[in-house]
Amino acid sequence: MSELFSPGDKITQNFDMTIVEKIAEGGMGEVYEAILHGASGFEKRIALKVVRADFASKDIHDTSARELDFLTRLVNEAKLVSNLIHTHIVQIYLLGTLQGFSSGFNGFVAMEYVHGVSLRNLIDKHLFNGKKIPVDIAVYIASRIARALEYAHKFKDRSGRTLGIVHRDVSPTNVLISLDGVVKLSDFGIAKAVNQDFFPGEYIVGKRRYMAPEQAAAGEVDFRADIFSLGILLYEMLCNSLPDRSILPPPISNLRDDLPNSVEFIIEKTLQLNPAMRYSDTSDLAVDLEKVIYEKGYGPTFVTLSEYLRQAFPAMDETQMINSNEEKTILFNSLTPNPFSKNV
Template sequence: MNASDDRPSGVTPLPGDESSGASALPSPGKPKQFGKYLLLEKIGSGGMAEIFKAVVRGAGDFHKVLVVKRILLAYSKDPSFVKMFTSEAQITSPLQHANIVSIYEFDQVDGQYYLAMEYVHGRDLQRVMARANKLGRSIPTDVALYIVGEVCKALWYAYNARDNFGNPLKIIHRDVSPSNILISFDGEVKVADFGVAKAATTSSGEMGGGLKGKLGYLSPEQVLGREVDHRSDLFSLGIILFECLTLKRLFLGRTDLQTLINVRDADVEKRLARHPEIPVEVANIL
């Protein structure tokens, strides 16, 4: 994505302006059977997986609507990727919290791995921000603070969660970004996609090297390749709060390299000075 971080509204690509990824519009088509799940429609896709709205049926008239995240077949044959996907399932499945998307099952059908998870009837924050930008409307401060507060609850819970033996997991999401924050039409806020999360019980070697997460929402520690803790997730969440309030990208540069440099330098004060509409109390948090 090539754009400056503070151009006039309608020029700067905001989260959700793109049509790819989890924010893609549903793809209509004939329902298809995948194991015990009936895939109703594709609601997202990426370079490595597809996401479907699905239904599973049981005895009598029982049925449950959920989401199936299915790895593309080519990646299902890659042992290292399968290991990473398995790690996501192992890390996320024990987490039971109102602000975290629940994982129901991890399995494979004819060699194609998938996750079955909670369906959230709503939109991700990326699409909400893009829609607000398109309509020329701002996100109210109290709404932005509510969303961020609910995400904080999820991150606190994940970091303080314990395994079945009582050992602290200290889970760090490492990809806190608008597309991974789901907002239901009932006002619930849930964090999704712990695909690059890391627990204290997972070694660095198991997770692999390289940058994890979307460039514009990384922390300086991630950019510099240093060890990260829960404060890295909070830094990413601070970026999201700024962008909710301003509908401007905080660190996005004209190139990926410039974006990384902007994150590394983290000159937040300079950017806050351009937005006096942000309440002082909120600016102090940022």
């Protein structure tokens, strides 16, 4: 019996996309909610990351170094992360080209659409209301990010080679939480595999407030830089503020009286100035976080987080992100004014 395909056969397939609305905009990029159409009425909701129209229409030879860096990051994200398939990582579906641009860069990245809010939105919501995220919720979110990082740090390619992907931009804008309570790490645009070339003093990318000291100094980084950034995130979720970087690891017990000693230990260990003093394995960090929330035999799940999110953002429903003016004010006054990362 003959087979339809043989190994190595190439398939050319056309497909259509319908733009629903813009959901994020940054300095040089935009993200749209879109519908991918297939045969027999097939539809899939996706997020479409593209270069802004004014840059897409420019001749590639007229682009600045910063613009070229963004284009490189867009392609890098798609190629490096395309095979990262994990519950807590936003999945990349396709790197393609748009029709209708005679010059310039007309590439796009089709990725998983996350219907929810960013961690930045959630933190700002609590700041707006003068409240702090409950300890178990904050630690649960951090534990899911840790599992995503563990997967990326230990990811192997098809040949069995460990790539050791370091995110390098773990920050609240790059953590998305779906309405169903699933935490997703996004925007691997500046991620690097450990076997990629490194040049000391190279252009620093990322958000300095969340960078490990060695990364901020343009030094060589490994997975422990991501661990430091996650420690900053956990601190901010618990305290509604960033730690004083002149005092690391920072004292935290005087900021919350409901913190278990185990949480203080995790923050102290993740925020060590010396990378060698931090966790030596992301798995150990994830386990310690999970021990905190499940030490009594039970603890928060994605269902718990979903219920909490719906209480925090009551105007958000299954079809639209935010319906009420009050919720819109909170989101649009935050550093990332909509549910997908602004830093696209």
